[in-house]
Structure formats: C-alpha cells, structure tokens
Amino acid sequence: MEIILWIGFYFLTFYAFLPALVSRIFGFRVFMKGQSKSEVSLTFDDGPDPVYTPKLLDLLKRHGAKGTFFVVGENAERNPELIARIHEEGHILGIHNYVHHTNWLMRPRTVKRQIHRTSDVIKRITGSRPMYYRPPWGIVNVFDYANLGYLQIVLWTSLFGDWRKKVGADKLYKRMKQKLRPGEVFLLHDCGITFGADRDAPANTLSALERILDDGRELGYRFVGIDEMITITERAKKKGKPIERTATRRSSMSNDEQAGDNAHKVGPLKKLVVSLWMLYEKGFHIAFRLRPIGEGHFFNYRIRRYSGPPLDLQGDQTLRSGDRIMEIHFENQMLFDLGMNSKSTLQIGIRIIREMQNALPDMARELAKAPHGDEVKALYGVSMIHRGADSLGYETFELPRGLFSWMTNIYLRILIRVIHPAGNQRVRDKGDSMNPRMLIMTREMLLSWADESSPRKRRPVRSAKANAGKQQAENAAETAADFEETTIGELV
Incomplete structure (x- = not known):
C-alpha cells in the first residue's frame, strides 16, 4: 500500500505540482x-x-x-x-x-x-x-x-x-x-x-x-x-x-545584502507559491503519516524500511535494504519563516545547526514510543549536504543515481529558491555543486543524545575520524566563512 501511495504522490508532484511551481518561480x-x-x-x-x-x-x-x-x-x-x-x-x-x-x-x-x-x-x-x-x-x-x-x-x-x-x-x-x-x-x-x-x-x-x-x-x-x-x-x-x-x-549589492533587503518582503506571487507548497506538504504528511518530534516546530518523522544499497556505518555496522530507519523531514513552514526573518545565510546556517542539535535528544527519546522504534537501525535524512553534519554524529553518503535522486535534486533546488532569502542566487552560483546526500546516524549514536543530564550540550561519542574534525566543525557553527561555503542543508 505504501508503494502505491509513493507512486501516487510522486505522480501528482511531477504531473501537476512541480510544473506549476516551476512555471511560477522560473517563468518556464x-x-x-x-x-x-x-x-x-x-x-x-x-x-x-x-x-x-x-x-x-x-x-x-x-x-x-x-x-x-x-x-x-x-x-x-x-x-x-x-x-x-x-x-x-x-x-x-x-x-x-x-x-x-x-x-x-x-x-x-x-x-x-x-x-x-x-x-x-x-x-x-x-x-x-x-x-x-x-x-x-x-x-x-x-x-x-x-x-x-x-x-x-x-x-x-x-x-x-x-x-x-x-x-x-x-x-x-x-x-x-x-x-x-x-x-x-x-x-x-x-x-x-x-x-x-x-x-x-x-x-x-x-x-x-x-x-x-x-x-x-x-x-x-x-x-x-x-x-x-x-x-x-x-x-x-x-x-x-x-x-x-x-x-x-x-x-x-552583495548576495547577503539582497537577502536582507528582501527578508521581510513577500509579494502576492510568492505568497501563492508558498501556500501551494505548504498545502502539498500537509498532503504529504497525511499520506505518509508523519509524526512530530518534540513540539513539532521543526522536525517530523516516520518509521519505514530502507530500500537502498548496503551502506557501511560506524562500529562495523551495515545498513541493508529492509532494515528499519527513522526518516526525518524538516517542517517547511518553520524553515520558510526562518528564511524570511534572517538577513544572511550565516544566520540561517547557525539556527539550523542549533535546531538540529536541540532536536536530537527528542529524536532519541522518540524511539522508545514510536511503532517499531525498537527495530530502527539508523536515523536517515536527505539533504543538500553542509559541512558540520559529522560534528553531530552523522555520516554522509551519495544518493544512488536514478529517478529518486533526480527528483530529489529538483525538489530541493526548488525548495531552496522558495524559502531561502537569496535562494535564486545561491542556486545560480552553486548549482553545479549542490547535490542531495543521505545523512545517516547509527542507532547507538542517536541514543547517546538521550542523556537527560545535559540534553542540549553534550556531544555523542565520535569515531576517530569525527574527532579529528571536531574543532573544525565547531568553528563552522560560529564563523561566517565556514557557513558561507556551506549549503544550507535542509532535511526534507
């Protein structure tokens, strides 16, 4: 039944929703x-x-x-x-x-x-x-x-x-x-x-x-x-x-100045586009029964079976097709509000890193009450990858080439244009290097965030490779230079 829903949703998306959105945004x-x-x-x-x-x-x-x-x-x-x-x-x-x-x-x-x-x-x-x-x-x-x-x-x-x-x-x-x-x-x-x-x-x-x-x-x-x-x-x-x-x-004007100049200006056309987008997202949530994480302001999730190629993870683990994963989806309304109220990509990047870090303890605790949560092998998301994800315990993998990768690439590029204050410029300037990636965190790594004593400040146990880049990743969350080289990396 889920496969039928996926096919139906993708059909409606590419038959109707995306063509309308592409016409509106790009004038195609x-x-x-x-x-x-x-x-x-x-x-x-x-x-x-x-x-x-x-x-x-x-x-x-x-x-x-x-x-x-x-x-x-x-x-x-x-x-x-x-x-x-x-x-x-x-x-x-x-x-x-x-x-x-x-x-x-x-x-x-x-x-x-x-x-x-x-x-x-x-x-x-x-x-x-x-x-x-x-x-x-x-x-x-x-x-x-x-x-x-x-x-x-x-x-x-x-x-x-x-x-x-x-x-x-x-x-x-x-x-x-x-x-x-x-x-x-x-x-x-x-x-x-x-x-x-x-x-x-x-x-x-x-x-x-x-x-x-x-x-x-x-x-x-x-x-x-x-x-x-x-x-x-x-x-x-x-x-x-x-x-x-x-x-x-x-x-x-610089890109960020233009972003700030437009941060609070949303014309009727963009309002219509955003309304259509949010309507689509609500339909997606209903069709695939997404559940909120914490207060549900930033993230939603669902438990499903992984269907990609085998992936070697930390701790000599392998994620195989059929294993259950906790799939994370960003709440696009909050992401849009964040983009419209930020003056630069730096502000957006810092906020997204912080919200992800803040949500990880809730994600970890969600496993205890989610249906089939005890069978989940990894946390999974798709993102326009940004540096610093490994500082939170994620590993990144390329999406296998194919229809899903192609459709996801288009979806994320349009999403960035809609919600990012300088989205059009970013896609034009960095479009060739913007490719969706899988962000995956092992179950053990995710559970290490559930420490009630200090859920907002502690870091999970890292691999040697992650520790080696820890300082660089932490600096990335605090300096403009690193974030300006970072694609915003929305999880959707």
Missing part, C-alpha cells in the same frame, strides 16, 4: 511579466458575460485601451456576439478551457480536447484561432508544456481578489494602484459565475478599473494587449537593457 515556458517603459497589460478571465463584458468593452473604448480576454469556451459559445465584438474592437482573445476546471484534475487528452474545442468556437466566430492560453487558476500540468507548444501560456504579475464582491471597489482600486507600473500584467475578471466567484463582483472591477485607466493616462502609460507586451519585451531582451528601475541599485 510561460509569459508573466513584461519589460517596458510605459505599457501595462490588462487581462480578463472567465467571460464573456452578457451583463458585464459589454460594459467593460465600453469602458476600454472610451479610454482607448486594449485588453486580453481569456474566455471560457462554453461562455463564448453562448455569447458569440460578444466574442465577435471583442475581436472587432482590436482586443486579444485567448483560451481559458472550455469549462472552468483545473488541469490538475484532467488527463492530458482531456485538457487538449478542452483547448481545441474552445479554439474551434473562436475560429467559427472570428475566422482566426487564438494564440494565447491561460489555464484556470494558472495551474499547468507537465504535459501542457509538450502538448501546447503552438500556444503561448500567459500567467500574470498581479491579481487582486476581484472575484469576491466583499473586497469592494475602493479596496480593489487601492490594490491595483499600488501595482500600477510598466510591464505589469493584471489579472481581472469580467464574469462572476465560476466556482468560488460572486455573481456581481465584476461591478467592483469596472468601478476600480475606470479610476486606474484615468491614473494610467495621467502617468503616461499605455494599456496594451498581451501580444504587444510580449513583442516589446522580446525587443528589450534582445537589446540587453534592463528596464526595472531598481536594477542598478541591486546590481551593486
């Missing part, structure tokens, strides 16, 4: 943000709507603005005259599936059928097929990259919760005004009949948008279709001239 195969001096793109999802779409088109016409409409196929089929008007007035039409269902819950063939059906509807009405696609909720699956090569996937830089009526026009306007700048791709809605939306919410969108269009005109901005924004961006990239106003200032 999607367009999210423009590089422009005075252009803004307004995009509208879920329509057309017989009540609000005509009013929106009237508003855009009065202001000489162009928009991009990602239409739901069944709505387009019911309102062909609105599709024709959108096209005739020079706006861009895109696809938002035939019905408003997430791609995570549909097979690749079903997604493809939804897109083709919507494309056919638009072609019958306008005489041309759309070139742009936005999946509902911005969620792609891994096959979308291959199956939709002829379409440009478009996401967004800012969304404002305008599908909820209770947000109100004033608050919606303030949110939009705060994000009004060149290169932005706004996500708005001209229809409120989809699941989770309020029927009359687009009325607030229209009210707030009218004020934004006035503000944009005063600032000298142009509101353009996504096709023009993409063209302008491609030209800017070819010239190699960064558009963002903060580029010069940031280029002169």
Whole structure:
C-alpha cells in the first residue's frame, strides 16, 4: 500500500505540482511579466458575460485601451456576439478551457480536447484561432508544456481578489494602484459565475478599473494587449537593457545584502507559491503519516524500511535494504519563516545547526514510543549536504543515481529558491555543486543524545575520524566563512 501511495504522490508532484511551481518561480515556458517603459497589460478571465463584458468593452473604448480576454469556451459559445465584438474592437482573445476546471484534475487528452474545442468556437466566430492560453487558476500540468507548444501560456504579475464582491471597489482600486507600473500584467475578471466567484463582483472591477485607466493616462502609460507586451519585451531582451528601475541599485549589492533587503518582503506571487507548497506538504504528511518530534516546530518523522544499497556505518555496522530507519523531514513552514526573518545565510546556517542539535535528544527519546522504534537501525535524512553534519554524529553518503535522486535534486533546488532569502542566487552560483546526500546516524549514536543530564550540550561519542574534525566543525557553527561555503542543508 505504501508503494502505491509513493507512486501516487510522486505522480501528482511531477504531473501537476512541480510544473506549476516551476512555471511560477522560473517563468518556464510561460509569459508573466513584461519589460517596458510605459505599457501595462490588462487581462480578463472567465467571460464573456452578457451583463458585464459589454460594459467593460465600453469602458476600454472610451479610454482607448486594449485588453486580453481569456474566455471560457462554453461562455463564448453562448455569447458569440460578444466574442465577435471583442475581436472587432482590436482586443486579444485567448483560451481559458472550455469549462472552468483545473488541469490538475484532467488527463492530458482531456485538457487538449478542452483547448481545441474552445479554439474551434473562436475560429467559427472570428475566422482566426487564438494564440494565447491561460489555464484556470494558472495551474499547468507537465504535459501542457509538450502538448501546447503552438500556444503561448500567459500567467500574470498581479491579481487582486476581484472575484469576491466583499473586497469592494475602493479596496480593489487601492490594490491595483499600488501595482500600477510598466510591464505589469493584471489579472481581472469580467464574469462572476465560476466556482468560488460572486455573481456581481465584476461591478467592483469596472468601478476600480475606470479610476486606474484615468491614473494610467495621467502617468503616461499605455494599456496594451498581451501580444504587444510580449513583442516589446522580446525587443528589450534582445537589446540587453534592463528596464526595472531598481536594477542598478541591486546590481551593486552583495548576495547577503539582497537577502536582507528582501527578508521581510513577500509579494502576492510568492505568497501563492508558498501556500501551494505548504498545502502539498500537509498532503504529504497525511499520506505518509508523519509524526512530530518534540513540539513539532521543526522536525517530523516516520518509521519505514530502507530500500537502498548496503551502506557501511560506524562500529562495523551495515545498513541493508529492509532494515528499519527513522526518516526525518524538516517542517517547511518553520524553515520558510526562518528564511524570511534572517538577513544572511550565516544566520540561517547557525539556527539550523542549533535546531538540529536541540532536536536530537527528542529524536532519541522518540524511539522508545514510536511503532517499531525498537527495530530502527539508523536515523536517515536527505539533504543538500553542509559541512558540520559529522560534528553531530552523522555520516554522509551519495544518493544512488536514478529517478529518486533526480527528483530529489529538483525538489530541493526548488525548495531552496522558495524559502531561502537569496535562494535564486545561491542556486545560480552553486548549482553545479549542490547535490542531495543521505545523512545517516547509527542507532547507538542517536541514543547517546538521550542523556537527560545535559540534553542540549553534550556531544555523542565520535569515531576517530569525527574527532579529528571536531574543532573544525565547531568553528563552522560560529564563523561566517565556514557557513558561507556551506549549503544550507535542509532535511526534507
């Protein structure tokens, strides 16, 4: 049963969760943000709507603005005259599936059928097929990259919760005004009949948008279709001239200064990514019945059977396939909070070392009450290895090459980008040397941490090799130089 759960979890991760996360973080195969001096793109999802779409088109016409409409196929089929008007007035039409269902819950063939059906509807009405696609909720699956090569996937830089009526026009306007700048791709809605939306919410969108269009005109901005924004961006990239106003200032900052500068700044996009990540983690905990260690703030665990190659451990012991292990998982929410409230990798590294050291006595005592705890042969974790692990009694081993190693490598790299204040830079600078390792501690070594007399300060009995490097490892926990060479090493 566990094997089936593992296969299912990995399938969902690589079919749906990671592709969505990769698209969000790295912009892989999607367009999210423009590089422009005075252009803004307004995009509208879920329509057309017989009540609000005509009013929106009237508003855009009065202001000489162009928009991009990602239409739901069944709505387009019911309102062909609105599709024709959108096209005739020079706006861009895109696809938002035939019905408003997430791609995570549909097979690749079903997604493809939804897109083709919507494309056919638009072609019958306008005489041309759309070139742009936005999946509902911005969620792609891994096959979308291959199956939709002829379409440009478009996401967004800012969304404002305008599908909820209770947000109100004033608050919606303030949110939009705060994000009004060149290169932005706004996500708005001209229809409120989809699941989770309020029927009359687009009325607030229209009210707030009218004020934004006035503000944009005063600032000298142009509101353009996504096709023009993409063209302008491609030209800017070819010239190699960064558009963002903060580029010069940031280029002169060190990595850690940039980390500190961003430590407390979490935009809506990253909030969404982190929320998805934490939701995934909760599902993982439930599926594999992880149990908390101590107060459960930093670590969780489960008892399972080891399934890798034989590993020679300290004390002439060998860990073999079928032996029970205590598998440790880091609590990603706490790791994210730690990263967002730290100014440098030094602070994160020191805190992680201390938390690991503090948790080892609890891990040792957990063996006494865990199911099959008396059969556990070793403590086991997977990490982007850091120096100093041997000072706690761990031995490190390379992950055997294969599918699991490859997937773990991708998972940990994305994790570092999400939770590390300078994660993007670290992956770029040290990506070639960042490979996951197994951290393993023998049962005897783990139990030596359970000394109640001084559980936070004592060190386990070390092998001669570990003792030889003791001073270096302890210095590593206290000096910036050692930690700056250390990959943070999250156990996940």
